[in-house]
Amino acid sequence: MTAEKPLISARDLGAVFDVSKPWLNRMLALESKQFLTAVDTVDFDIPRGKTFALVGESGSGKSTIGKMVVGLQKPTSGQVHIDGQDLFSIKDARKQQAMRRRIQMIFQSPYASLNPRWRVKHIIAEPIRAFELIPAGDIDKRVEELLDQVGLAKSDGEKFPHEFSGGQRQRIAIARALASDPEFIVCDEPTSALDVSVQSQVLNLMKSLQRDLGLTYLFISHDLSVIRYMADEIGVLYLGRLVEVADRDTLFENPRHPYTRMLMDAAPHIDAFGRTAELSTGEIPDPINKPSGCSFHPRCNLTTDLCRTERPAIREFGSERARVACHLCEA
Ligand code: SF4
Numbered sequence: 001m002t003a004e005k006p007l008i009s010a011r012d013l014g015a016v017f018d019v020s021k022p023w024l025n026r027m028l029a030l031e032s033k034q035f036l037t038a039v040d041t042v043d044f045d046i047p048r049g050k051t052f053a054l055v056g057e058s059g060s061g062k063s064t065i066g067k068m069v070v071g072l073q074k075p076t077s078g079q080v081h082i083d084g085q086d087l088f089s090i091k092d093a094r095k096q097q098a099m100r101r102r103i104q105m106i107f108q109s110p111y112a113s114l115n116p117r118w119r120v121k122h123i124i125a126e127p128i129r130a131f132e133l134i135p136a137g138d139i140d141k142r143v144e145e146l147l148d149q150v151g152l153a154k155s156d157g158e159k160f161p162h163e164f165s166g167g168q169r170q171r172i173a174i175a176r177a178l179a180s181d182p183e184f185i186v187c188d189e190p191t192s193a194l195d196v197s198v199q200s201q202v203l204n205l206m207k208s209l210q211r212d213l214g215l216t217y218l219f220i221s222h223d224l225s226v227i228r229y230m231a232d233e234i235g236v237l238y239l240g241r242l243v244e245v246a247d248r249d250t251l252f253e254n255p256r257h258p259y260t261r262m263l264m265d266a267a268p269h270i271d272a273f274g275r276t277a278e279l280s281t282g283e284i285p286d287p288i289n290k291p292s293g294c295s296f297h298p299r300c301n302l303t304t305d306l307c308r309t310e311r312p313a314i315r316e317f318g319s320e321r322a323r324v325a326c327h328l329c330e331a
């Protein structure tokens with residue numbers, strides 16, 4: 001974990017969902033309730049102006065963490081601190097509103113997040129109006145500034161979302177996120193619906209905005225090449241639990257957890273990996289009935305008896321400040 005004072009701290013974050021069948025069906029089938037632990041004791045910090053990335057296969061809990069950190073979903077356990085304030089303990093409506101302004105989210109699909117019946121200038125202006133950030137007479141000028149900031153023309157404000165390409169729509173979504181003058185943005189797979197050539201343009205835009213505006217990002221992706229480009233620090237999630245956390249260079253140069261290495265072996269297009277596929281990939285286990293001990297053990301070819309019975313704690317490793325949850329990882 002980093003020594004800098006974090007803007008964002010997630011502590012012991014947990015999310016459990018009741019996924020039981022309706023009562024009558026359970027009674028007839030003599031089944032008990034079922035619970036899905038989507039996020040399990042997740043800890044991370046994000047210093048101001050930095051990017052923490054979460055990577056893992058689908059169902060690993062990445063998006064659930066994103067929703068909790070942005071305040072869209074209350075954790076079952078643990079806390080999210082933003083600039084030292086517990087996000088879910090703020091009761092005063094004005095303070096809640098002030099906190100909401102500081103946090104924004106960019107989703108995978110800009111199609112879903114932009115109202116198709118509104119002109120772009122209204123879509124971007126809405127947060128400015130909702131948070132009463134500037135006098136009404138100054139809003140048009142501010143919208144033009146935001147369009148320019150994301151590489152769109154002033155005249156684009158008059159158009160509707162369907163008149164734009166996917167990459168341009170994501171630029172509109174970014175402009176709308178910036179409209180409330182946020183400090184922290186959760187980016188949930190923001191480029192995975194875009195063509196590769198457009199992806200790099202949007203990622204470059206996000207990086208330059210971070211530099212210019214001092215933004216802090218939680219960046220969620222299943223794509224290691226995107227993660228490598230964007231992140232300062234990376235958390236690898238497996239079945240809702242962080243199994244490895246390290247700064248970008250440490251993780252890519254010396255991945256320690258067998259699951260991290262498996263992910264990298266499955267991404268041959270990332271240069272400098274060059275390691276053979278020594279681990280079997282296998283299927284992701286049923287998240288409702290997770291394997292005992294280390295939940296990665298059915299897919300890991302280093303499994304020992306201990307792995308099947310005892311869950312490895314996440315431990316810190318030396319000067320690199322990496323954390324790894326594996327019985328066989330030595331400092
Ligand atoms: Fe593999 Fe055991 Fe480490 Fe789990 S604890 S990743 S099963 S070696």
